[in-house]
Structures are given as structure tokens and as C-alpha cells.
Amino acid sequence: MRWTVLAFALFSTLFSALFDGVGTAQAATLKATLISPENDPRLDRTRVERAYLGHPGGPAAEGVQLALDEGGFELEAAGAAVALAPATASSLESARAAAQAAEKAGAALILTDLPAAWTVAVADAVKLPVLNIGAPDDSLRQQDCRARLYHLLPSERMRADALAQTLVSRKWSKLLMLVGPGPADQQRAATAQASIKRYGLQVVGSKPFKLSTDPRERDLANPLLLTAGSAYDAVWVVDSDGEFARGLPYRTVLPRPVVGDAGLVALAWHAQFERYGAPQVSRRFFKAAKRPMTDRDWAAWMAGKTLLALASAIPKGPNAAWAQALAKTSVDGSKGVSMSFRAWDGQLRQTMLLTDGQGVIAQAPIEGLLHPTDVLDTLGADAPEKLCKAAR
Amino acid sequence: MTPTRSRTRSILFCALWFAGGAWAQGTAYVSSEKDDALTMIDLTTLAIKGTIPTCKRGRHLQLTPDRKLMLACSDSGVADLIDPATGKSLRRIPLGDDPEAFDLSPDGKTIYVSSEDDAAAVFVDAATGKKLKEVKVGQEPEGVKVSADGKLLYVTSEVASLVHVIDTASGKVVKNVKVGKRPRRMAITPDGKELWVTCELDSGVTIVSTADHSVLATLKFEVKGARAQDITPVGIQMSGDGKRAFVALGRANHVAFVDVAARKVTDLVLVGKRAWNVALDKSEKRLFVVNGLSDDLTVVDVPGAKPIKTVPVGRVPYGVVVVE
Numbered sequence: 268m269r270w271t272v273l274a275f276a277l278f279s280t281l282f283s284a285l286f287d288g289v290g291t292a293q294a295a296t297l298k299a300t301l302i303s304p305e306n307d308p309r310l311d312r313t314r315v316e317r318a319y320l321g322h323p324g325g326p327a328a329e330g331v332q333l334a335l336d337e338g339g340f341e342l343e344a345a346g347a348a349v350a351l352a353p354a355t356a357s358s359l360e361s362a363r364a365a366a367q368a369a370e371k372a373g374a375a376l377i378l379t380d381l382p383a384a385w386t387v388a389v390a391d392a393v394k395l396p397v398l399n400i401g402a403p404d405d406s407l408r409q410q411d412c413r414a415r416l417y418h419l420l421p422s423e424r425m426r427a428d429a430l431a432q433t434l435v436s437r438k439w440s441k442l443l444m445l446v447g448p449g450p451a452d453q454q455r456a457a458t459a460q461a462s463i464k465r466y467g468l469q470v471v472g473s474k475p476f477k478l479s480t481d482p483r484e485r486d487l488a489n490p491l492l493l494t495a496g497s498a499y500d501a502v503w504v505v506d507s508d509g510e511f512a513r514g515l516p517y518r519t520v521l522p523r524p525v526v527g528d529a530g531l532v533a534l535a536w537h538a539q540f541e542r543y544g545a546p547q548v549s550r551r552f553f554k555a556a557k558r559p560m561t562d563r564d565w566a567a568w569m570a571g572k573t574l575l576a577l578a579s580a581i582p583k584g585p586n587a588a589w590a591q592a593l594a595k596t597s598v599d600g601s602k603g604v605s606m607s608f609r610a611w612d613g614q615l616r617q618t619m620l621l622t623d624g625q626g627v628i629a630q631a632p633i634e635g636l637l638h639p640t641d642v643l644d645t646l647g648a649d650a651p652e653k654l655c656k657a658a659r
Numbered sequence: 660m661t662p663t664r665s666r667t668r669s670i671l672f673c674a675l676w677f678a679g680g681a682w683a684q685g686t687a688y689v690s691s692e693k694d695d696a697l698t699m700i701d702l703t704t705l706a707i708k709g710t711i712p713t714c715k716r717g718r719h720l721q722l723t724p725d726r727k728l729m730l731a732c733s734d735s736g737v738a739d740l741i742d743p744a745t746g747k748s749l750r751r752i753p754l755g756d757d758p759e760a761f762d763l764s765p766d767g768k769t770i771y772v773s774s775e776d777d778a779a780a781v782f783v784d785a786a787t788g789k790k791l792k793e794v795k796v797g798q799e800p801e802g803v804k805v806s807a808d809g810k811l812l813y814v815t816s817e818v819a820s821l822v823h824v825i826d827t828a829s830g831k832v833v834k835n836v837k838v839g840k841r842p843r844r845m846a847i848t849p850d851g852k853e854l855w856v857t858c859e860l861d862s863g864v865t866i867v868s869t870a871d872h873s874v875l876a877t878l879k880f881e882v883k884g885a886r887a888q889d890i891t892p893v894g895i896q897m898s899g900d901g902k903r904a905f906v907a908l909g910r911a912n913h914v915a916f917v918d919v920a921a922r923k924v925t926d927l928v929l930v931g932k933r934a935w936n937v938a939l940d941k942s943e944k945r946l947f948v949v950n951g952l953s954d955d956l957t958v959v960d961v962p963g964a965k966p967i968k969t970v971p972v973g974r975v976p977y978g979v980v981v982v983e
Binding site: 344579605 | 775776799818821886910
């Protein structure tokens with residue numbers, strides 16, 4: 268594995284220290300490895316071109332890299348350095364092996380842009396903190412949570428809560444749900460239902476849909492037939508694939524908005540977000556990666572920012588000190604608030620953006636919502652629910 | 660003469676005619692990001708008396724040593740130099756891509772501007788508009804402040820949470836001072852000894868010694884009913900005697916009066932949404948607070964520490980300057 272040293276400390280001895288293996292008292296390099304899927308199907312050209320909201324727009328490394336490139340001054344001022352190494356995995360086993368190899372090579376942290384099961388396997392294979400930037404699954408924050416597993420990407424439940432809150436603020440309380448056929452859809456629909464219940468909204472009907480033009484299946488496939496027969500304020504579509512949802516707005520029987528995976532979508536980021544210095548971040552990303560910054564890219568960028576924050580706060584390390592500091596680290600994500608990791612499940616608490624794909628329509632938590640300690644904790648699993656049993 | 664201008668003139672005339680009451684004559688000029696205009700507020704009546712068209716997306720607004728208004732425009736990439744006597748643009752000075760804030764050398768000959776997109780502090784010759792120097796700094800540079808003797812330039816980087824100390828003669832960064840999260844604006848005490856830096860995501864002000872650039876203290880703001888994360892200080896101004904500082908607390912919708920020597924908050928005054936920048940009038944009896952998210956400006960009575968009037972101004976107001 269080759270380490271790319273991105274930033275150097277002011278100390279000239281660092282160079283020799285790195286390559287001769289002679290430790291210096293002044294500074295250490297924080298090494299991190301990013302594990303991504305090999306031949307990532309999410310990044311197939313045709314999928315990326317469709318640019319479904321909430322789907323990756325390109326490699327996660329681009330976001331991490333941007334943060335590290337921006338951090339030159341901060342690292343220099345602190346006399347710190349960060350090095351990022353890429354790794355790929357074609358299976359759960361190879362993800363585990365890549366993590367173990369990184370740990371052996373001296374990595375302080377592992378970054379993963381992997382499916383949920385692989386992410387857990389990585390977390391179990393090493394004694395290092397793992398920053399999850401690719402898996403929104405609630406299971407990773409609940410029954411399958413791990414003490415050293417942190418999440419930069421919002422969970423599915425945070426997305427559903429943000430959307431439910433927005434519907435509450437609009438008083439659009441009667442919802443028709445349309446749910447896709449995949450196992451992920453079933454799970455995400457259950458998450459949505461729970462958010463709907465939590466915020467006192469009402470499901471007036473829930474129907475499965477199927478992508479099809481077969482006339483014998485028209486009840487499952489035709490948006491007009493699917494949205495007829497009940498009165499509702501909005502249609503909440505759960506479609507992990509994205510194609511059906513994209514075709515749904517303006518094709519409902521009643522003139523009602525579509526929300527969920529098309530229409531109005533709750534995400535961590537949108538390139539058109541106008542406040543809190545966000546346009547500068549999106550512009551820098553566009554300059555570097557030649558594409559608009561998606562919510563996934565934001566999560567990756569935040570992982571890079573987390574590495575920077577650790578290295579500049581504790582330039583000398585060692586790895587154990589960084590691992591310990593992580594839980595207390597707060598990071599500025601250009602969403603107007605300082606963000607930190609929840610003590611109970613390692614999730615980064617954050618503002619959510621509601622977007623129609625063209626701009627940012629609203630933010631969550633909605634105004635006026637109260638919480639005993641931090642209003643950001645109205646999004647996602649909260650401490651008293653005790654859904655994550657791992658001791659942190 | 661256009662009808663608008665003649666009306667502005669006549670309003671101006673009336674304002675002058677009726678002036679001479681409790682308050683000095685004068686005007687508060689407010690820049691707003693989405694109007695491409697300055698809004699003028701009469702200091703006597705506290706009513707809007709007109710607007711001045713400007714370059715696009717005006718942000719930081721400041722008086723030059725020869726009492727002209729200088730407005731940095733992020734979208735046009737220029738500074739608009741406006742004569743307050745006539746309300747007309749004298750000339751436009753190129754400032755490069757996306758300028759945000761600036762300060763002037765004491766002689767007014769050099770403009771030091773933060774260029775957000777290039778992550779640089781740019782030195783511009785005010786007379787010719789020629790770029791003299793470009794100093795690379797941390798990402799999203801914002802606040803710019805020149806020392807009274809003009810020898811040092813302070814620039815904040817919002818992303819790196821640093822104040823860069825730059826030698827104006829050599830254009831070299833001589834020190835990077837780590838301050839609170841997302842440093843925004845700065846004020847120097849009139850004795851020149853302390854640099855106060857507002858830190859938006861740190862709910863406070865970092866106080867830096869100008870002698871050795873060490874951090875002397877951190878002042879944290881507290882507002883009853885608001886959580887720390889909702890206290891996001893940005894604009895700051897000191898009184899002429901250096902005894903008080905006035906800090907806009909952003910989303911906490913308050914402005915804080917601070918006893919500078921004691922480093923303690925003495926008063927908190929409720930203003931509009933996302934209090935952004937502040938300016939005092941000459942007598943220091945009134946404070947003008949620009950509210951970025953409620954499109955208005957709050958006039959605060961300083962001795963009584965009370966808001967006295969809210970004036971609607973342009974869309975997304977940003978900066979304010981008082982000319983008397």
C-alpha cells in the first residue's frame with residue numbers, strides 16, 4: 268500500500284521520520300485508509316448520469332480529497348500532516364482484509380464507502396475508529412451499531428424525520444405511500460411509517476408499485492391508477508432505485524406534491540444550498556471534481572474535515588489519542604451549525620436540507636420544534652430510545 | 660433628471676430642512692446582497708429616504724479616509740466608490756473574483772480584499788485598480804483588518820479557523836493564529852493592543868494580543884433561551900474610547916454590549932433575525948444593526964440598551980455605514 272503524503276509539517280525532520288521509521292517528538296502523520304467497492308455498480312456511467320437525488324455522483328475519494336487539499340494552512344499552522352490511502356474491496360471478506368492491512372500499515376482511522384454488512388465486518392476486523400460515509404442504513408445506528416463506528420452520512424431515519432417535520436410545518440398531514448419492490452424499499456418504508464407516526468401524520472393508503480408497461484400489471488405501474496381512490500395531501504414514494512419515483516411528480520390523479528425519493532427529498536446537502544458559506548464549498552468541489560457536489564460527496568468531505576480536525580488538534584498523535592478525541596470532535600460542515608457525533612450511536616448530528624433537485628426549499632429541524640438538549644437530535648434515533656446497545 | 664432622482668432630491672431637501680432636532684443630520688447606508696443598491700436611512704427621521712444603484716451583490720461597505728463609500732460587490736468583482744454627497748458612483752475598481760470583505764491602508768491607497776474563491780488576500784492599488792500582490796491564505800477568507808500603522812494585515816479563514824497575520828510590506832504570512840471555529844470579523848482596540856475576532860461557530864470572540872499574536876482570552880456569549888449553537892457572532896464594532904464593543908450575535912437575534920476591559924457582556928438587546936453587522940453613529944448614542952434574515956435594520960438606543968425602531972431595508976441586508 269502506498270501512502271500519499273498530502274501535507275507536511277513545518278518540521279523538516281518529518282520527511283525522514285516518515286520514511287526511516289524514526290519517530291520525532293514534534294509531529295506524526297495521521298494515516299487513514301478509504302475502502303470503496305471495486306467496480307462500484309452505483310457508479311456505472313448510466314446510473315451516475317441519471318443523477319437521482321440521494322445517489323452517489325462519483326467516487327467518495329473526491330470529497331475526502333477536497334477537504335484534505337483545503338486543509339493545507341490549518342495543518343501547517345498546527346505542524347500536522349494527514350495521509351490518505353485508497354483501497355478497494357470486491358466482497359465482505361476483502362473489505363475485512365483491506366481494513367486489517369491498513370491497520371497493520373499504521374492507519375489511525377478507516378473510512379468506508381461500503382454496503383452496511385461490509386461496514387460492520389470492517390468495524391469488527393480492526394481496533395480502529397471507522398468513519399462510515401456510504402451506508403445510510405438504520406441498522407448500523409441501531410442493532411448492528413459498534414462502539415468505534417461513526418457515521419457522517421445521515422441515516423434513513425434522519426431523512427424520514429426531516430421530511431415528516433417538513434410535512435408537519437406545511438400541514439400536509441394525509442399521505443398516500445407508494446412503496447417499491449426491493450427489500451431496501453420495505454425497510455425504508457417501515458422507517459418512513461415510523462417517522463409519519465412520530466410526527467402525528469396519517470397514512471391514508473399504502474400501495475406497492477412496480478416498474479412495468481405490461482397492461483396486465485397496470486394497477487401496479489400506472490401512476491394515475493396508483494394515486495386514484497383516496498384523498499391525500501401528498502404522495503410519499505419510497506423507491507431506492509429511483510426510476511419510478513422520477514416519473515411520478517405531475518402524474519398523480521390529484522394535483523398534490525410528491526415527496527420521498529422524488530419531488531421533495533431530504534438530503535445532507537445540495538449544490539444549490541445558498542446559506543452559511545455553502546456555495547463556496549460546492550464551487551470548490553465543482554472545480555476539483557468537475558461535477559455538482561451531492562449529499563454523498565458532502566459526507567465524504569466531512570470525513571476529510573474530521574481527519575483534519577483531529578490532526579490539527581493533536582499534531583503529535585499517536586493513533587490512540589486520535590481515536591479517543593474523535594468522539595468529542597466537532598466539525599464545521601457549512602450548514603450553519605457546529606456538528607458533533609452522537610454519544611449513543613456515533614451518528615453526526617446535522618441540519619438536513621429539503622430539495623426538489625433545483626434548489627433548497629426548506630431545512631430541518633423545522634422552526635419552532637423543541638428538544639430538551641439539542642434540536643438536531645429530533646432527527647434520527649435519540650438517546651432515550653437506547654436503540655444502540657454497544658457501549659461507547 | 661429622472662423622476663426617481665428628483666424625488667430623492669426633494670426628500671433629501673425636506674430632510675435637511677427639518678433636521679436640527681435631537682439628532683445630528685446624516686445618513687445610514689445599508690448594503691443588501693440581492694438588490695444591487697444601497698438603502699439610505701435618514702438619521703433624523705429614521706425613515707428610508709432613497710436608494711443608490713450599485714454594482715451586483717454588494718456586501719462589505721466601508722468609508723474611505725476621504726469619506727467616500729466603498730462597497731465590495733461579490734458578483735461584479737469590483738468595489739463601487741460612491742460619493743455620499745451626490746449619491747453617485749465615482750468609479751468602479753476591479754477587485755478580482757468574488758471579493759467579500761476588505762480594509763484600506765491608513766492612507767487609503769491600497770485595498771486589501773479577501774477573495775473567497777481564490778483563498779487569497781489580494782492587495783489592490785485603489786487609484787489604478789491594479790493587483791499589487793496576492794497572498795494565499797486558508798479557505799474562505801472573510802474578515803480583513805489593517806493595523807493602525809498599516810504594517811500588519813489580519814485576515815480570517817473561515818474554514819481553517821485561523822487569523823493570518825500578514826506583513827503588508829513583504830506580503831508574507833508571518834503568523835497563523837488558531838482562533839475559534841469559523842472566524843468572521845475583527846476589531847482592534849483603539850490602543851492597538853488587542854485584536855477581537857468573532858467566531859461564528861464558537862459562540863464567542865477570541866481575543867488576540869497584537870504584540871506577540873498569542874490568544875489572550877476567549878469570550879463566550881450566553882443568551883437566555885438560546886443554545887450555544889444558536890449564538891453565531893459576526894459583526895463587531897468598538898466605541899471610540901475602546902471601552903465597549905458591540906457584537907451582533909447572528910441567529911441568537913441579539914446584539915451584545917461588551918465591557919472591553921472586563922471582557923464581560925453588560926447588555927443584550929433583541930434585534931431582528933440573524934443580526935449580521937453593526938455600526939455606531941458619531942455620538943455613539945445609536946447603534947445600527949443589520950438583520951440578514953428579516954430584511955431589516957434595528958436602531959438601538961445605546962444608553963438605554965433598547966431597540967427603538969426597525970426599518971425594512973433591501974433583500975438580505977449585509978453591511979451598514981453611518982455618514983454624518
